[in-house]
Amino acid sequence: MSDQVQKRGEGRSEYGVSLLLLALGIVAIVDALGLIERGARGFMTARTVPMFVGGLLILCAVLLAVDIARGGRGEQEEGEDVDLSGGADWRTVALLAAAFAFNAAFIDRLGWPITGAVMFFGSAYALGNRHYVRLAVISVALSLVTWYGFFLGLGVKLPAGLLDGIL
Amino acid sequence: MDGLNALLDGMSAALTPMNLLYAFFGVLLGTAIGVLPGIGPAMAIALLLPLTYTLPVEQAIIMFAGLYYGGMYGGSTTSILLNTPGESASVMTAIEGNKMAKAGRGAAALSTAAIGSFVAGTIATFCLALLAPQVVKVAIQLGDPDYLAVMLFAFVAVTTVLGSSKIRGFASLGLGVWIGLIGIDPTSGQQRLTFGIDQLSDGIDVVVVAVAVFAMGEALWIAAHLRRAPARITPIKGRWMTREDLSRSWKPWLRGTVIGFPFGAIPAGGAEIPTFLSYISERKLSKKPEEFGHGAIEGVAGPEATNNASAAGSLVPLLTLGIPTTATAAVMILAFQTYGIQPGPRLFQDQGPLVWTLIASLLIGNAMLLLLNLPMAGLWAKLLLIPRPYLYAGILMFASLGAYAANGSPFDLWLLLFIGGLGFAMRRFGLPVVPLIVGLILAPRAEVFMRRALQISDGHLSGLVNTTFSKVVYVLIALLIVAPFIWSRVRGRRTPPEGPVGPSSPTTGADDARVHANTEGA
Incomplete structure (x- = not known):
């Protein structure tokens, strides 16, 4: 500090x-x-x-x-992965917010399996992942697993959207 | 001794194979989450709240208890091997622990932390079992004005004790109380701060706010400042625990327990101050004070034990009064509330078996954690290598799942993004997040207590202070606010102004000293 x-x-x-x-x-x-x-x-x-x-x-x-x-300044929060020596990386934050907003805007229409995958892909891309194929596979798998997990495990039916009837 | 008998009953309930499985799952997940950078136990429980929709209450609570203790074990592993503590509670552990690891004694540091956590956690959980029924006996007789006073005490304590800037603490509390106003006024039935938006008329779901400030805000903040260089993990070397290590550790463990538990038990929040107190007292009492700053084992043993003891202590106000004083305790309350259970004095009557199963499973989880952590510390450390894009993208994904599943409405996702932005700004400008969440949870209840107290007194303000108990608490609140000023005045007169103090406004004595301890240790 x-x-x-x-x-x-x-x-x-x-x-x-x-x-x-x-x-x-x-x-x-x-x-x-x-x-x-x-x-x-x-x-x-x-x-x-x-x-x-x-x-x-x-x-x-x-x-x-x-x-x-009088010169008082807020103490920026530190953390294991936080490097405060540089300024804030606004591009990353904006991309993350955009990926998140896409999900919020289209989850009911397109369904979680699609928007969730897009959000995960977009967020990981924003954070610097460039293994596109691997990332795409993981994104789709995660969103499908969570959809089924919530449906079968918790009884919460996330929107299926375009894939309604297929899943 | 009714506590111990009830605890035995709780033990037999917790020892069913299914419950053991959930306890194991909880400690496993808790350790993993504690080790992972960027995720703390509060965020983890917030993200797991959807589980409460189907899990029976007993099993969910058992699992969250395991998570609570497990997060601290994992946290100490990270701070010893990385030297960048994630939570304020493990700052002190990191100072000596990382020095030990670099000097090739990482294994000894990890084992004194794990065994110390186990010893302190076990003793403190027994203290909780003995103390809680006594507190309930007092609490059950408290009236509305008394409760209001205790809640105000919690507000002031949480804001003045945490962080280095009181005004920023109060600002955060104010934000939480403001969010709590949104919705329908409980007595007149009118809408407050809803701006004609339908979805706001029921108020903002506390779960959404918790996920937003703990998970969204944190993920966005880290994303903006992501450390691009790969983390430097100090390899674990040396012998696990020699006879000498043990003889130097056991007293700090016990002293840490004695310091930590009371600090957790008074509703004053946070392990920051007790771990610091433990660190300086160990440095003073050590036979080899010259080792401090170069990897003294006492400096790991004491604060780590203190940390766990204070976590157990903070369950006293949580369970007996329904007052959360730490981030994790606040989220635990939410878990109870999703089942329609309100922690407080009546919890022990209405839900006795549940409470004692919870306390018993804390003991069981603690033992599991020792077995899980000691031999496998190296394996856990591998988690630190997880690629960050996946980690934080995953946090965002589960945050949105948690918020959406609460009501099944995209509106909550927009709220999540919006309040997550607030959480980001709070981290940027040094506003602590715990007062916000405590204010949000307690303020609506404080309002009810105030109204009831005033109804009884027919609207006279004297109705708020007409009991001895409430008067005593208000005096304590005044002391809490005034004492640091007097303290710094006195110190200022005795010693000439010393070096650069933190950039923030009035710091307490402990804060001053902490700056020094940090610079000396680093």
Whole structure:
């Protein structure tokens, strides 16, 4: 942790967290104001808790901004496979998110055996796997195994999509 | 002694071939997952939650218990052989353990870690069996204001104890509580923060959030910073355990148990502080303090025992009060809840046999782990060679399966991606994830307790503090918040400001010291 000295001027993105907290706090309060009171007694009304949470988030946002302005920086998480010496590899993250979004968008239409395989293939490709044939075989096998595993083992029928009736 | 008798009954229930099989499966999987980089026991249980749809409750809980203990055994193997600890709890083990491995004494480091975990885990599980019924006796008499106070204590403890920045801890807690607001207000029946989206009116499934922050967020974060160079695994060399190793290890094991269990048992979360305390006390008590920093066996034996003892200790608040204080405990609560079981004082009455089977299977799993780990450490280490693209693509795949299977709706997959992005940002900006999940699980229940307490007092705020118990807890909360400030003030006056401290805001005394221990050890 101590060898990870933060560069000055890098802190601007940290304010984003503060802004997010502020926005969520405001949303909570605005939403709470739309609630209707019904026979509330004393201190506790339908609005109390969300207002309180909203206030707390705004307070957090302010305190965090103060902390950042005074040079406080969040400590990036380390891990066995994490190398923090370089910057973030946004291309990989974007490809992963795209592979995941493809699955979310088409799972009901195309079915898990297809979208799951595409997601696995896409993710492993994004992470640097270039053994296309082997990867394709593993992807298809995994998605079929999990489909049957969930169906036979857990009684959960994942969407079969285009392959409905074949599986 | 009712605890021990109940434990014996639990033992006979856990010893059926089927249950043993699930326990074995759990510890096997737990060890593998602990060894694998990037996956911790919390993520593993989160990804396995779909199993709860068909497995009988007893067997699922037995398996998760095995996973819980197994993850820690595997984690120590990784930190000794790789020197890049995955969890904060094994940071201390890595310091001396990896030095030992590099000096050709890897086998001794692995065995003192495994045997120490076994000794500490066994003693601490017996402590759990003895202590839990006593806590239940007190807890069963607690009223709504008392519970509210205990939950607030857990909030403050989890946020101030974990991580180095308190404000970031509270921010994370706030995010969790905010997500918990989504859905229908339990008393007035109105929709909160649903923005007119149908799928949100029941609230966001906690399982989806857990999978998102633990699995998605982690996978995305690692993907963005993937270490391209192959991991350097230190080969296991040397003799497993000599007479000298044993005589230097057994006291640290016992001391570690004594330090770890109470820290886990108070709802203050995390093995970070007790393992650190164990490390410095072993360094102080050692006859050969000069060996510390160069591979002292006491520095592996103590923290590893502490780690396991505190894991057993954290089951006390989990089972008796329903309060999770670690990531894994939080996910365990979700497993209970999917069966409609709410951990808490009544758990021991309503589900007595289940609880005691769980505790008994922890003992059994612990013994299995010793047999599984000692002779096979080399084999487990091979798991570290798994190609990373497959590993993380697989995590994404199982994350989406878990989230989709919960409700069978693609909407949850989009939520998973969205909240996974939040998890990514939290890792980038140093927000700990445990407060978020604890806030999400406990806040809705805290709200119910608060409303009930206020209904009884007819809306007067005094209804929240009208018991001695709640007053004591609020004083403790105040102390928890104020003490570190006073502590650092006092330290600041006594010693001139020392070297570069961590980049974050007010650090506690322990955090300061930890920075030093790390630099000295490295």
